[in-house]
Amino acid sequence: xxxxxxxxxxxxxxxxxxxxxxxxxxxxxxxxxxxxxxxxxxxxxxxxxxxxxxxxxxxxxxxxxxxxxxxxxxxxxxxxxxxxxxxxxxxxxxxxxxxxxxxxxxxxxxxxxxxxxxxxxxxxxxxxxxxxxxxxxxxxxxxxxxxxxxxxxxxxxxxxxxxxxxxxxxxxxxxxxxxxxxxxxxxxxxxxxxxxxxxxxxxxxxxxxxxxxxxxxxxxxxxxxxxxxxxxxxxxxxxxxxxxxxxxxxxxxxxxxxxxxxxxxxxxxxxxxxxxxxxxxxxxx
Numbered sequence: 001x002x003x004x005x006x007x008x009x010x011x012x013x014x015x016x017x018x019x020x021x022x023x024x025x026x027x028x029x030x031x032x033x034x035x036x037x038x039x040x041x042x043x044x045x046x047x048x049x050x051x052x053x054x055x056x057x058x059x060x061x062x063x064x065x066x067x068x069x070x071x072x073x074x075x076x077x078x079x080x081x082x083x084x085x086x087x088x089x090x091x092x093x094x095x096x097x098x099x100x101x102x103x104x105x106x107x108x109x110x111x112x113x114x115x116x117x118x119x120x121x122x123x124x125x126x127x128x129x130x131x132x133x134x135x136x137x138x139x140x141x142x143x144x145x146x147x148x149x150x151x152x153x154x155x156x157x158x159x160x161x162x163x164x165x166x167x168x169x170x171x172x173x174x175x176x177x178x179x180x181x182x183x184x185x186x187x188x189x190x191x192x193x194x195x196x197x198x199x200x201x202x203x204x205x206x207x208x209x210x211x212x213x214x215x216x217x218x219x220x221x222x223x224x225x226x227x228x229x230x231x232x233x234x235x236x237x238x239x240x241x242x243x244x245x246x247x248x249x250x251x252x253x254x255x256x257x258x259x260x261x262x263x264x265x266x267x268x269x270x271x272x273x274x275x276x277x278x279x280x281x282x283x284x285x
Contacts, residue, residue, distance in 0.1 A: 117129070118130035120179075120194070120195040122172055122175060122176065122195075123175055123176050123178075123179035123195050124176075124179060124183075125179045125182060125183060125193045125194055125195050125201070126192055126193065126194035126195070127194065127195060128194065128195065128196060128197060130192070130194060131192070131194035131196060131202055131204070134192050134194075134204060135151070135204055135256055135260075136256060138190070138204060138206045139250050139253070139255075139256040140250075140253060141206065142206060142207070142248075142249070142250045143250045143251070143252075143253065145207070146249075147206070147207045147249075148207060148208060148209065148247055148248065148249050149204070149205070149206050149207070149208070149247075149248055149249075149250060149259070150204075150205040150206075150208040150210070150213040150245065150246065150247045150248075151202065151203070151204055151205070151245070151246050151247075151248075151259050151260060151263045152202065152203040152205070152213070152216075152217050152220075152243055152244070152245050152263065153196060153200060153201075153202050153243065153244045153260075153263040153264055153266070153267045154178075154182075154200065154201040154202070154203070154220065154241050154242070154243045154267075155199060155200045155201075155241060155242050155243075155267055155271065156174065156175070156178060156199040156200075156239065156240075156241055157231075157234055157236075157239075157240045157241060157242055157271070157275040157276060158231065158233050158234045158275075159171065159174075159198075159199035160199075161233035161234075162174065162231055162233055162234075162239070164233075165232060165233050166232075171199075174229055174239055175195075175199065177227055177229060177239075178201065178224055178239075178241065179193070179195065179201065181220065181223045181224050181227065182201060182203060182220065184223070185216070185219060185220050185223060186203060188205075190206045190207070191203065191204065191205050191206070192204045202263075203216075203220075208247070209247070210245075210247045210280065213245055213247055213280075214245060214278060214280060217243045217245050217278045217280075218278050220241070220243065221240070221241055221243055221276065221277070221278055224239060224240060224241045225238065225239075225240050225241075225276065227239060236276055240275060240276035241276070242267060242270040242271045242275045242276060242277060242278075243267065243270060243277075243278045243279075244263045244264060244265065244266030244267025244268070244269070244270055244278075244279055244280070244281075245263060245266055245278060245279070245280035245281070246259045246260075246262035246263035246266060246280065246281045247280070248262075262281040263281070265281060266279045266280050266281045267279075
């Protein structure tokens with residue numbers, strides 16, 4: 001039996017005995033046949049009983065004090081543990097917030113890396129990887145819609161001579177200026193300017209008609225020439241570009257390479273015919 005159980009049992013016995021003694025005293029007091037000597041005897045007996053009860057009550061009171069202190073310590077321990085739990089929850093919430101912020105930063109970093117993986121590091125336009133994927137994507141879209149798609153290949157005239165005479169740093173700056181001109185000229189949401197390789201750039205123009213594409217290409221040619229970048233190795237005396245244009249109405253998923261080849265042939269003809277000009281191949285279907 002535990003201390004708590006023993007104290008409860010003792011208390012029940014004391015108060016039961018107390019009630020029994022009170023009942024007995026009341027009966028004796030009401031009984032007129034009890035003599036004086038018997039009353040004295042009963043009084044002494046009851047006095048002893050009450051003293052015994054008082055002693056037990058004192059003990060019970062002490063036990064009650066002990067139990068109360070124990071309960072207070074238990075409550076204090078519970079309060080302390082609740083406070084620790086609250087602190088732990090606060091710390092967990094803080095760490096969860098930190099993890100959420102770290103996750104968001106990681107996603108942003110991955111997104112930034114993804115974007116960077118599709119950009120040319122020197123010029124800031126789309127790189128060849130992005131060009132290839134985007135051309136395939138827009139080619140398939142044109143097949144589904146039954147619409148046209150155009151491609152412009154652009155080459156900086158006499159670029160190797162410029163690099164050899166003015167240096168690669170100046171050549172890189174020329175590449176950046178041409179890329180900026182393309183970016184400024186490409187205004188439709190679906191159009192894409194990319195560095196195709198070396199001094200060659202490309203522009204993909206979905207859902208574009210031949211006349212408009214030729215006008216766009218000529219505008220780019222003029223913008224580059226108007227930059228007035230010195231090119232002592234060029235007959236024009238300034239930086240110029242040649243552009244080849246191809247327009248197609250896609251009929252199959254594997255025909256995109258044909259349009260690229262056509263634009264490349266148009267570019268080759270533009271260079272063969274004196275450079276600093278726009279030429280195009282007939283539309284293909």
